[in-house]
Amino acid sequence: MSEHAGAVPRSGPAVAWDALVRLIHISRPVLWINTIGSGAVGIWLTGVPFDLRALPFLLWLTLPFNLLIYGVNDIFDQDTDALNSRKGTIEGARIHPHEVRLIVWAVAALNIPFLLYFLLTLPLPAVGLIAIYAGVFVFYSAPPLQFKRRPFLDSLSNAAYGMPLLIMPIALGAAPVWPAILGLFAWSIAKHAYDAVQDIDEDREAGITTTAVRLGPRGTAIWSGAWWIVSTVLFALISLPVAAVNLAISGVLVVWMLVRPTPATGRRLYPLSIAFPYIAGSVASGLLLAAMFFGLYP
Template identity: 45%
Template sequence: MEKANHQPVALSSLSLLPFSRLLLISRPALWINTLGPLVTGLWLTGRLYSLEPPLLLLLVYLTLPFNLLIYGLNDLSDYAEDARSARKGGWQGARLTRAEGGPLARSIWLLNLPFVPLLLWLLPPAAWGLMLLSGLLFAAYSVPPLRLKARPFWDGLSNVAYAFQLALPALVLGADVPVLPLLALMAYSVGKHAFDATQDIPADRAAGTRTIATTLGTRRGAAYALLWFALAGALLWPISKVTAGALWLVCGGMALALWLRPTPQRATQLYPLSIASPWLVGTVAGVPLVYLLARGAWHGL
């Protein structure tokens, strides 16, 4: 089997990529995965309209800059896999050319570095440390020498970084961290990674990349994802039975559907539901929560 060369694409250019290209690489359809936990974490503190400067800064940073860091580094390191992936080249992720490597790397740094002193200045140490840990985990997922994406089981476990934003509002505002929702979101993130990775099994195997999905295969990968979704719902059950039920129905349902028909093609068909799952489950959780907040009947966990 041909082994992929995981050296980043060329980094010599001093130019920048156009904004439209950077926007595509940052995968706006997935911004909900960073912004959603932050907003939900704010609501869970009992403060519906808190727009303090640290939270406003985080709202801005967790859009294009942070997502470009996540997915830009991923695209730079996954050149071999993405070249073989039929789903790359559109809204599901860019397919880079060699010439774009340098401009993309430069753009990532220029968009992220200005936020570092601002975050250090405005965030309390615990919140800053959590943001730093999140960024390091995302970088470690994609970038050699760790490149956790190519380390089965570690690849999915590193995706708990998507959940960290849920704790940031509590750390900023001096409230209690919502432990059970945080743990539930961690479990959901691990399960979602395993589910989403199954559609990339052919491209990853062709590139010689071992992932949780290539290791377990489609059927066992679906079962593995289902176990994490079950755990996530169980953690939410004491707080909101309706939200737990929605997570089991949407996420558990798509994992079960893949388990019953375990092919990468089926995973690709179900992927739009996976993309929509934060919106669907978040709406079920968020609408009653905002209603209670607006009535003054929710004062935080």
Template identity: 45%
Template sequence: MEGSGYSGKRVRAAQNRLTWRQLLLVSRPALWINTVGVAVTGLWLAGELWSTRPGWWLLLLYLTLPYNLLIYGLNDLSDRAEDAHSARKGGWQGARLRGGEDAALLGWMLLLNGPLLLALALLLPGSALLVLLLSALLFAGYSLPPLRFKARPVLDGLSNVAYALPLVLPALLLGRPLPLLALLAVSAYAVGKHAFDAVQDIASDRAAGLHTTATRLGVRGTALYALGWFTVAAALLWPLSRLSALALLLVCGGMAAALLRRPTLVQAGRLYRLSILSPWLVGAVSGVQLVYLLVRGLY
């Protein structure tokens, strides 16, 4: 018992080494739209503007800080070698962990994820819980050995379909038909966006000996690869919303085309800000349409 109490004190002491600001930096709030926004879009696709179900509210809460801390915390813990060569880490684009902070981060991840997952297990249907756990396992597999999809070209991007899975959670919660075409479109977008965003890290990844789709294809090849996936995503969206499909082609296809015209790491870094905004821009176009149709009773 004394050993257990001592271990608990060590964990609490380690957690105190990280401030809430540092935890927010690790969780990358600018990217929360990839979890919260996708789930809200899934609710609208299920035919509801909002839901008063406790499971929905708790799910939304979980998809903010706790879930994103899990996604990016594991990534930061496993990417120390690459992050040491990356000038963009240490700010809003991701934390650069110092010595001794790994135990603190793991402690906070367990504290924020464990209780909420247990509560969600009681409030969500079994199918929704399984999809949520599958998404978490894919993210863990992306960062952690022995799978570490991040270090496996092609699989690094394909594993990012995990970002699309929250889209089906509201339908499973409410017992509605699954938005399969939208799921496939968001999945294709996620694969292309992962490749596009990885271009700016080619130099640091190669310096750390990491092999990714981007390091294999190079700047120009990865831009073409991403453009192909964005085109597939737009084609899948076309039957659902031509305006959304065109917005995706304009924003995401446009940034891939801009990188093709000037295939340099500097250009990739400049375009990354547009890539961060892309889900907000395309999501706004899609969301406004869905809300309008729901309010008018046309969806």
């Protein structure tokens, strides 16, 4: 008799719950700060602690948009993910071929209603920026563009993480704060390339040439360091404390990689890299909200 013969079939709600938990894992919750955080800061830069009109956008930046980013990525990265020991952990899922349909349907079901709502309620320039924002991340992984497989374009395309700082003021009728926007663009370019150092061996084995593969660990440290310097200068135009925190953390990451330029160093430093936006974002958010409270901003 089969060992599963006496198994009790799982009910519909239990199966749905398991699917939801799996989709949340695929969306990499530890990295949601990169979307939600920039969306929140985008609101605060308009000079208000909160605007109810921004709530749908913030909700979209949780599971729906992160599933779009990482679900699509996992579908087209199954070859490299199979070689990567980090996948299957909190740092990212390792999907099975039979899960592709679930991911595709979930991405569509969770994102299309939000996109239709934005089309009906937001100014057209904001809708256009949202379309670009989503499109960049889809085609980072998906054919025919697949920025992930194109050195330098893979890193440069990740500037899109800074777009909520532009989308929010356009959507709410406020003036964009360009040093913050351009600073986050530069910061995101740097961080993407730096984080890819840990995957150099797996990407090379799979025949993928990323910026990190092309430049190697030392060259990538220089590339990322240059962009982090640019971001520090731009942040300094708004807040010296934020710029100082940015310079300190990025300096540790870059110098450590220059001293020990290996993928293993990238893996060892990845927890600090994950913490980077939490630390710098908390400092920036705290100062910005305090300035609003005391009437110093805008």
